[in-house]
Amino acid sequence: MTAAGDPVPPRADRAVRGFDLARVVTRSFLLQALWNPERQQGAGFAFALRPLLRAAFGREGEAAALARHQGYFNTNPAFASYALGAVGRLEVERGLGLDVPEEAVERAKASLGPALAAIGDSLMWSTLRPVAAALGVTWVLGGSVYGPILFLALYNGLHLLVRVRGVLLGWSKGLGFWEEGMRRRLRWLSYGLRACAVIAAVALADALARRIAGVPGAGAPFALILGTAIGLAWGENRRLSASIAGLALFSLALAWATLVR
Amino acid sequence: MDRGGRVLTGSLAALALLGGWLAADATAFCQLLVSQPLVGATLSGWLLGDAFAGAQVGALLQLFALAGLPLGGRTPEDFASAGVVGPVVALTVHRDLPTAPFATPLVLGVAAGLVTALLGRLFVRWLRARNVGLARWAEEETRAGAAFAVDRAQWLGVAHAFAIGAGFTVAAATGLAVAARAAVRFDALAVEHAANLSEPALWGLGAGLAIRQLVSGGRHTRLLFLAALVFWVAVRWLGQG
Numbered sequence: 001m002t003a004a005g006d007p008v009p010p011r012a013d014r015a016v017r018g019f020d021l022a023r024v025v026t027r028s029f030l031l032q033a034l035w036n037p038e039r040q041q042g043a044g045f046a047f048a049l050r051p052l053l054r055a056a057f058g059r060e061g062e063a064a065a066l067a068r069h070q071g072y073f074n075t076n077p078a079f080a081s082y083a084l085g086a087v088g089r090l091e092v093e094r095g096l097g098l099d100v101p102e103e104a105v106e107r108a109k110a111s112l113g114p115a116l117a118a119i120g121d122s123l124m125w126s127t128l129r130p131v132a133a134a135l136g137v138t139w140v141l142g143g144s145v146y147g148p149i150l151f152l153a154l155y156n157g158l159h160l161l162v163r164v165r166g167v168l169l170g171w172s173k174g175l176g177f178w179e180e181g182m183r184r185r186l187r188w189l190s191y192g193l194r195a196c197a198v199i200a201a202v203a204l205a206d207a208l209a210r211r212i213a214g215v216p217g218a219g220a221p222f223a224l225i226l227g228t229a230i231g232l233a234w235g236e237n238r239r240l241s242a243s244i245a246g247l248a249l250f251s252l253a254l255a256w257a258t259l260v261r
Numbered sequence: 262m263d264r265g266g267r268v269l270t271g272s273l274a275a276l277a278l279l280g281g282w283l284a285a286d287a288t289a290f291c292q293l294l295v296s297q298p299l300v301g302a303t304l305s306g307w308l309l310g311d312a313f314a315g316a317q318v319g320a321l322l323q324l325f326a327l328a329g330l331p332l333g334g335r336t337p338e339d340f341a342s343a344g345v346v347g348p349v350v351a352l353t354v355h356r357d358l359p360t361a362p363f364a365t366p367l368v369l370g371v372a373a374g375l376v377t378a379l380l381g382r383l384f385v386r387w388l389r390a391r392n393v394g395l396a397r398w399a400e401e402e403t404r405a406g407a408a409f410a411v412d413r414a415q416w417l418g419v420a421h422a423f424a425i426g427a428g429f430t431v432a433a434a435t436g437l438a439v440a441a442r443a444a445v446r447f448d449a450l451a452v453e454h455a456a457n458l459s460e461p462a463l464w465g466l467g468a469g470l471a472i473r474q475l476v477s478g479g480r481h482t483r484l485l486f487l488a489a490l491v492f493w494v495a496v497r498w499l500g501q502g
Contacts, residue, residue: 033289033418034399036392037334043396047415050408063408070400070411077292125330129294130474133323136299137471140320145313147320148300155294194478195485201475202489206497208468212461215364220461227462231469234328242328242470243338243375249466250372250459257454 012092016055016171023051024084025167031077040074045084045109052088056095065091068102075113076120078162082177083112085170108175115178119186120162127193128158134200141207275308276345276434277427283341284426288331288385289419298322298374301344306352314355314363315348318370322347324467325375327474336389339381340374342430347374349434350441357445361453368456369445371463373437384429392418 031044046053046069053065075083087108094100136151169177212224227249234242279301287296295301299319306315326340351370358365395414402410445452476486 029291030289030415030419032292033415033422034392034396035288035418036389036396038393039396040334043399043411043414043418046403047411050411054408059408063403063406066408066411067400067403070396070403121330121332125332126474126477129297130327130471133297133299133327134471134475137320137323140299140313140316145303145316147316148303151297151299152294159293194482197475197478198482198486198489201472201486202493204468204471204475205490206493208464212464215457215461217457219458223458223461224465224468227465227467228469228472229465231466231471232473234466234470234473241338241379242325242466243378246325246375246463246466247372249462250368250455253459253462254451254455257451257458258448261451261454 012089012096015092015096016052020051020055021085021167021171024048024088025081025164027051028081028084028163028167031080039070039072041077041080042070042073045073045080046070048080048084049088049091052092056092061095068105073109073113075117076124078124078159079116079120079166081163081166082116082170083109085167086112086173086175086177087170088167089171089174112175112178123186123190123193124159124162127190127197128155131193131196131200134197134204138200138203138207141211272308273431273435276305276349277431279304279308280342280345280430280434281423281427283345284339284430285419285422287337287339287341287422287426289422296341296344298326298340298344298347301341302348302374305345306348309348309352311348311352314352314366317363317367318347318351318374319344321367321371321463321467322374322378324464324471325378328470336382336386338378339385339429340378342381342426342433343374343378345430346377346434346437347371350374350438353438354441354445357442358449358453361449362457364460365445365453365456368460368463369441369452373433373441376437377433380433381429384425388421388425391421395421
């Protein structure tokens with residue numbers, strides 16, 4: 001720590017090269033390599049942060065800093081990049097002798113994890129993934145083999161942007177990245193994605209109606225509507241997997257086909 | 262060996278690599294969502310010579326996959342392996358029944374995929390339990406001053422995910438393809454009839470699950486969806502008139 005009269009330590013930006021931040025970004029893709037029920041993303045967080053810890057503490061102090069970061073941590077894997085940038089900055093400032101206590105770093109991790117998980121899971125898993133998937137499936141139902149490419153492009157366009165920008169913004173602003181402007185932008189992104197979700201849902205319904213219209217037999221539309229009703233109601237009971245419902249439908253049809261004949 | 266069997270054995274090595282890659286992508290490595298069944302099944306179909314057939318199986322599996330969210334400590338179903346196994350079964354059956362409509366291979370492929378997803382969850386859970394030991398080892402080593410242990414443990418985690426995914430995918434693809442072919446040979450008519458009956462219901466079930474996810478943003482989103490649906494039906498109806 002610095003005391004009164006000590007020389008002012010160099011700024012964190014000068015201690016860390018762009019190459020170190022690039023390595024944090026690439027390492028963040030392995031955040032969940034050791035995902036486990038005990039520490040969840042803890043080991044991955046330490047692994048991704050390693051280039052900044054080495055820049056801050058050198059080869060001698062690096063192992064001790066890594067050990068501190070292997071405890072429990074969990075958040076949305078894409079939005080974890082913001083935490084990596086901000087916590088990395090705190091660690092580098094600590095390494096340079098600024099007055100950043102160890103508890104402050106722990107507190108930052110403990111508060112950023114759930115906050116980023118709430119926004120990240122809602123955006124990436126609950127909204128963006130279904131929207132991209134529904135549009136990809138719609139393309140396949142329309143006869144195009146490029147539906148999967150559309151899905152990957154739509155999802156990864158935002159996913160990769162968040163991964164890279166998260167580290168850079170977290171690094172440049174520290175814990176200040178979680179300001180009102182950022183929250184407002186994420187809110188607008190969420191509204192936009194929800195509007196896209198409505199369009200994707202209607203497009204999916206349209207594509208399925210067209211497909212089933214081509215199926216011979218008068219019972220097909222009835223079966224489609226019955227299946228849709230079960231699917232819409234299914235979410236209420238998440239203990240039983242939807243896959244079991246699908247297998248049960250096929251088994252019933254097989255039993256019916258065998259018995260009737 | 263007959264035609265369907267040759268298709269399966271000839272591509273087993275490539276399918277193992279694909280299964281390993283997708284299993285790693287699902288959690289351990291990158292998470293670019295190549296492991297989602299829509300993508301995985303298309304790649305699997307492409308390896309077996311019919312990418313579009315794979316994409317159709319993957320599209321239906323994808324709708325089921327949307328019902329499960331990989332949040333918190335929940336162990337998700339293994340739709341990465343399901344995406345590879347589904348098209349293998351579908352295309353094996355399709356080559357045994359070349360004159361039947363694609364509904365039969367599609368439904369059998371999707372059923373095989375759903376079984377794979379449910380069974381694969383056990384392997385995902387096992388892998389995660391193994392990761393506890395690896396993470397503890399890395400922590401002990403770093404406390405003892407060996408910083409490189411973190412890197413080694415992480416890459417071992419990826420390698421484990423790849424190996425378990427590759428092995429499980431090949432085992433499931435082989436076992437379920439053999440079972441599906443046996444069922445078709447035992448009573449092809451009953452299987453075809455059952456597939457024709459259940460295909461629209463399965464699409465409906467998948468669509469219901471997906472639409473539920475898509476409009477889960479609150480009452481306003483659901484009302485907006487209903488309004489858009491009514492508008493779309495009216496436009497279609499007027500267009501036909």
